Amino acid sequence: MSQSREEIVAQVSESLAGAPERIAIRGARKVDAQGVTSHFWLTAAHGVITAIGTDDEEFESACRSIGLDPADDTAVIDAAGQLVTPGYVDIHAHGAWEHSFDDGPEGIDIARAGHAVHGTTRQVLSLITNPVDVICANLKNVRAKMDMRPDILGAHLEGPFLALARKGAHDPECLKDPVPELVEQLLEAADGCIRQITIAPELPHGISAIQQFAAAGVVPAVGHCDADYETAKRGFNAGAGIMTHMFNAMNGLHHRKPGPIPAAVEDPRVTIELINDGFHVQNPMVRLGFGFAPHRIAFVTDAMAATDCPDGAYKLGALDVNVVDGHARLVSNGAIAGSTLLLEVAVERAVNELGISPVDAVEAATLTPAKAFGYDKPNAVTGAPLGLLAPGYAADVLITDPATWKVQQVWCAGRKVK
The missing domain is CATH 3.20.20.140 (Metal-dependent hydrolases)
Known part of the structure; x- marks a missing residue:
């Protein structure tokens, strides 16, 4: 059964008021202002992207560095060729x-x-x-x-x-x-x-x-x-x-x-x-x-x-x-x-x-x-910069359908919104 809007509002508000999660995404096609990258992965912790790349061994090392098991399917998200973009x-x-x-x-x-x-x-x-x-x-x-x-x-x-x-x-x-x-x-x-x-x-x-x-x-x-x-x-x-x-x-x-x-x-x-x-x-x-x-x-x-x-x-x-x-x-x-x-x-x-x-x-x-507000650089409002999928940037991440561009999953500052 799908959630009511009241339930979604409560869930979004609770998530955004909570602590950031550790994130590991692999098998994506990255699209941001710096270009397109296939077989892309990223990791994030404490609300910030910690590492990105395309090499599988480096991904495993990046997962372990934030305390995640790269073989744990419940902890690692396989994007299966979907798009990953900044929020x-x-x-x-x-x-x-x-x-x-x-x-x-x-x-x-x-x-x-x-x-x-x-x-x-x-x-x-x-x-x-x-x-x-x-x-x-x-x-x-x-x-x-x-x-x-x-x-x-x-x-x-x-x-x-x-x-x-x-x-x-x-x-x-x-x-x-x-x-x-x-x-x-x-x-x-x-x-x-x-x-x-x-x-x-x-x-x-x-x-x-x-x-x-x-x-x-x-x-x-x-x-x-x-x-x-x-x-x-x-x-x-x-x-x-x-x-x-x-x-x-x-x-x-x-x-x-x-x-x-x-x-x-x-x-x-x-x-x-x-x-x-x-x-x-x-x-x-x-x-x-x-x-x-x-x-x-x-x-x-x-x-x-x-x-x-x-x-x-x-x-x-x-x-x-x-x-x-x-x-x-x-x-x-x-x-x-x-x-x-x-x-x-x-x-x-x-x-x-x-x-x-x-x-x-x-x-x-x-x-x-x-x-427009200087938030592409470290600043007092957002802390980490916004707008790119790169180490040190805020863990604002979307997983999106490559045909329809419908957003499937959403993180804001490492907090799961959807």
């Missing part, structure tokens, strides 16, 4: 399984489980535009969860500092100009948990807010904006390091009005988010995006509460949303209201529909988003 890292998602990351501690647990069982081992929890006191309370919930489990990297504030003309599904009554006092209020409530904040740089205090957040260790993102090329460029020079979901909620490419997209593409410091669901961004533009900025495209989901759920009526904050054929729109005006995408699906689409190489597709869901 996926989603830096922009709002929820899943009928809950959002704004819904308090229980909502965070449920929504995270919905992404974790599909291979997203680390997630930045995106919070939508709300009254400032509500945003502050939601930030405190994220901060508390970060201290309890390794899969939550922090918060992304998608609002309230957005352009009214490019607000998308955000509540216009709650939009603000990022004056210094408001910025300081959010930073104080967050207690260091804000990883990213989307800002329209053309707002009266947009550039100064980018500087203020960057000085506090936050990575500002240019997005939900109507900025011209020069203003966007000023935003990146002021410290913005991300473009929020390129092509969506911004002025598009125009030969006489370049807008913010070329400013991001030209700047090697900028990580560019892309929603690869075929709806927010259609396939030709996804391919174009990869050509624009090789190794700087980060797949994100922008997933809302209806993710991995049937079509029907849902909420985005206080706003009513209707989901038809997996596409979420506001009931009030038909605006797109986030996606129902999983990174597992984004990677599969890239490989099987768009013809993007498995190496590039996996990189866009692993190493590139990790780099």
